[in-house]
Amino acid sequence: MKHVVSISDLSKKQILSILKRAKELVPVAKGKKKSKSLDGKILATCFFEPSTRTRLSFETAMQRLGGTCIGFADPSATSHLKGETLVDGIRMVAGYADAVLLRHPQEGSARLASENSEVPLINGGDGAGQHPTQTLLDLFTINEEMGKMEGLNVGMLGDLRYGRTVHSLSHALAKFNNKLSFISPDSLSMPSYVTDDLSCEWSSHNSIEDVLNDLDILYVTRIQKERFPDLEEYKKVASAYIIDSDLLKNAKSSMRILHPLPRVTEISTDVDDTKHAAYFRQAFNGVPVRMALLEQLIGGKK
Numbered sequence: 001m002k003h004v005v006s007i008s009d010l011s012k013k014q015i016l017s018i019l020k021r022a023k024e025l026v027p028v029a030k031g032k033k034k035s036k037s038l039d040g041k042i043l044a045t046c047f048f049e050p051s052t053r054t055r056l057s058f059e060t061a062m063q064r065l066g067g068t069c070i071g072f073a074d075p076s077a078t079s080h081l082k083g084e085t086l087v088d089g090i091r092m093v094a095g096y097a098d099a100v101l102l103r104h105p106q107e108g109s110a111r112l113a114s115e116n117s118e119v120p121l122i123n124g125g126d127g128a129g130q131h132p133t134q135t136l137l138d139l140f141t142i143n144e145e146m147g148k149m150e151g152l153n154v155g156m157l158g159d160l161r162y163g164r165t166v167h168s169l170s171h172a173l174a175k176f177n178n179k180l181s182f183i184s185p186d187s188l189s190m191p192s193y194v195t196d197d198l199s200c201e202w203s204s205h206n207s208i209e210d211v212l213n214d215l216d217i218l219y220v221t222r223i224q225k226e227r228f229p230d231l232e233e234y235k236k237v238a239s240a241y242i243i244d245s246d247l248l249k250n251a252k253s254s255m256r257i258l259h260p261l262p263r264v265t266e267i268s269t270d271v272d273d274t275k276h277a278a279y280f281r282q283a284f285n286g287v288p289v290r291m292a293l294l295e296q297l298i299g300g301k302k
């Protein structure tokens with residue numbers, strides 16, 4: 001494992017190894033145990049798009065393991081504004097750090113950057129492409145909540161066209177023999193370049209009611225307003241789905257709801273206090289999972 005651009009860059013064995021180590025690191029992630037496994041290591045965080053969870057959980061992961069971060073959250077304060085290309089920028093930043101975390105609005109940008117980075121390049125989200133470290137924490141969360149991550153009925157709801165988290169997660173859940181139900185408006189359905197590669201049973205639906213009572217996991221996504229070329233098209237689907245506690249009366253009591261966050265209106269706040277809501281625990285899980293990934297990428301003693 002050198003770069004992590006797509007979830008397909010990781011074998012099943014590598015994924016399981018990261019999740020196993022993440023479980024051991026939970027006390028360190030919570031500050032209850034100390035570790036210096038990344039002592040002296042530096043992660044460069046290069047964010048050309050907004051982020052709360054990805055950037056801050058990676059920074060926490062580095063600091064809890066004795067490492068440090070450099071980077072930027074606002075590209076307008078960098079030489080990008082003077083016209084510096086992504087390739088030139090990454091080549092240089094790779095010389096300042098032991099690994100580079102990149103978020104960028106263009107699909108394919110992380111692959112291009114990895115081809116020009118001497119140190120491990122981690123894709124923190126490339127446009128509507130992939131978000132592989134989100135997938136690792138999603139798998140970890142599913143395993144924690146359900147006691148397994150195989151043989152489950154998983155529904156993915158919302159913006160399946162532009163939502164990069166569901167593209168990566170579909171590939172991973174297929175590797176682990178789950179059954180997938182894609183629920184979206186027709187205009188936001190899962191792209192064929194994702195479904196063509198799926199080695200598991202899957203189906204598409206417009207209505208959540210069609211599948212809700214069979215689901216073990218409901219993975220909800222935000223409609224990605226910033227990716228629509230036409231705002232009028234966004235307005236037509238902005239409120240396509242709202243999950244509230246009333247709707248959940250038809251769900252299995254063990255069913256868990258995940259969401260990569262941020263949410264807008266797609267999950268009503270009255271769901272937050274139900275047994276179904278797992279999305280805030282999911283957001284925390286980003287810390288131990290990213291710790292485990294960083295240990296495997298940039299080494300150090302445990």
Ligand code: CP
Nearest residue numbers: 051052053054260261
């Ligand atoms: N889930 C996720 O990627 O969140 P951020 O956009 O806040 O990083």
